[in-house]
Amino acid sequence: MSKQTDDLFKSVVSHAKEYGFVFPSSEIYDGLSAVYDYGQLGAELKNNLKTYWWKSMVQLNENIVGIDSAIFMHPSVWKASGHVDGFSDPMIDNKDSKKRYRADQLIEDKIERYQKDGKDDKAAALQTDLDTALNNDDLPRLKEIIEEHNIVCPISGTKNWTDVRQFNLMFATQMGAMADGAEQVYLRPETAQGIFVNFLNVQKTGRMKIPFGIAQIGKAFRNEVIARQFIIRMREFEQMEMQYFVRPGTEMEWYNKWKETRLKWHLALGFNADNYRYHDHVKLAHYANAAVDIEYNFPFGFKEVEGIHSRTDFDLKQHQEFSGKKLQYFDTEINQNYVPYVIETSIGLDRLFLTLLCNALVHEDLSTEERTDARVVLKFPAPLAPVKAAILPLTKKDGLPEKAREIMAQLKLDHNVQYDEKDSIGKRYRRQDAIGTPICITVDHQTLEDNTLTIRHRDSMLQERIAVADLEKFVADLVSWSPMLKQLI
Template identity: 70%
Template sequence: GASAEHAMDLYLRPETAQGIFVNFLNVQKTGRMKIPFGIAQTGKAFRNEIVARQFIFRMREFEQMEMQFFIKPGTQKEWFDYWKETRMKWHQSLGLGEENYRFHDHEKLAHYADAATDIEFKFPFGFKELEGIHSRTDFDLKQHEAFSGKKLQYFDHEDNSSYTPYVLETSIGLDRMFLAVFSNALVEEELDNNTTRTVLKLPAVLAPVKAAILPLVKKDGLPEIARQIVDDLKWDFNVDYDEKDAVGRRYRRQDANGTPFCITVDHDTLEDNTVTIRHRDTMEQKRVKIADLKEIIKAEVDVKHWLMKMK
């Protein structure tokens, strides 16, 4: 925290970006990268906050994820607009509600920036910054050049010239992202039968457990079939097996854990190799073939499918 004593001063990085700038030429040359390209990094960052507050929203030690996107001077406006649109589309793809996001453009810019905006999220305590997008010009690389005496320029073979790249930065706090998702997902729902359920409506792609396999009863061979389904699905997804208590209670437990799908094995399964699959958010239940389970779950939880939806 803040201190009036300086006898034991410690200096910790306030951002992860500077390591990227120092290593710009190493990455560019060894990777044979052509501009435009980005370097991303996640790691610990530290701020000397006077008052840490609002749970994990503002802390002195936190996880930061940043990307420095190196571009040709003069193209920064179009790339700034591109990353604004792209990053907002990424956030909204998580399904937390488009109305919970907004841009906040900076009126006062840092001395090195020519454009800056924040993506704000509606936390329980109001709209607050979740991610920053900044056009940093060539300030960082030129400062490292000035104090190190080493050139950090890029040779552009297309126009046969050397220049110091401009930089577009996107910076997001992992802890804040977790708080945004978790605070939005945890709800108490009123049901039609005048009861309530606690449900953690995590985006399916982020849910720790993707499906729970539940035998209706602990006899008649149903647990054995359920275990076979677990053994088949566990190579592709993190799945859970639960046979304790009535099936309704098991549904509630998985709802509270954020599990997107519950798969129930019953006596009809013995006859036709079908099971009941229940969706966490809608509580809708469908009868499907065991052989189709993998594709049904993958369509909802797979990172590849999620990213392709943003195209």
């Protein structure tokens, strides 16, 4: 990471804390590694991102419905899914620093360094070696690669490594009033299995016909040993997933369709298309016959924000075998019974949140020949902004606060708005810029005379005068979801 990109990332992290978006969890107790709390503005932004995903996934698609399954599930679910036996990362310890690392990530970091140093041939060869070792589950080879390329511990600077071992990422706990006889259960490491075990419930009660999808937003938990890069990799995180059930033999057609559809969804946020790329998986999960990541170019490089996977019929067949219940669909069009194949779209809400912050945070130099000036602004798409409008009386007297409060009462029925009368109007504008509020509504003495207001726009800083009678429609049009959603139809 260059100093410029490092500074940008530090700026995003500090801005998120300073303005109430993200706080370290349990901070008064010095925090808890890889766990974060979303503050008052962060909670609003997260909810708006969920709304955008839910509207585009469920509301726009007649054949996709949403559920909300429990975090705790029967232990056999995770045995059937393969998580009990195979949900692991290759870990390696440095004997001097006593720190543990993911072996593949150490090697990936080395590949990035080779690329930055212009050693593309070395980078390509190392990537091939890594892919081969991962595909073969060759843990000794991973250690050999680390030693061959002189990869050192970032803390101790030494190469005193242990062997590479697999580490299961699931959190286990006990369910029951007494320790004796309590049943071991797991905090779910993904939300997808809650969809699969409810496949028949949804299909029958919703009278769903293939192809159809089931969507869900929910928390997942992974005991990540290596937690880094702020909210990119956390132990408690939120997923937005959709499982799309299709007729066997048509899965690649639907896989390609959802691959294109999901990238289109990200670009509708207004981000630069150059900051996105597809990354096809070389090593496929045990359940998949195709997989691709949509990656975003964060200040620290390209990282996955969403995965699209062709999961075949693995999950439903496994649950059918372990539960003894048939999980099949009778297709009247071809007069045939079968276990459907599945296309999955899975997006990390926390990573999407960080994508939005990184893309929206702008430092603007507003200096002129007469004076030096600058501002920090979050240029969120208006529907996603945590606060939709700020109502600002020009002064604290002459009936202006009363009029401003009247307007506030009118708008807060439909929108999250703020009232602010402290400091100069310029300072109040800057405060709203910093939290991404699309417009500021200024109530002044002219408002009392002709019932008009000044609208100051965040991005352009231009101002216009409108009638109070037109304000509700003006704000509703500004923050409407329709322009974003129409890009997806």
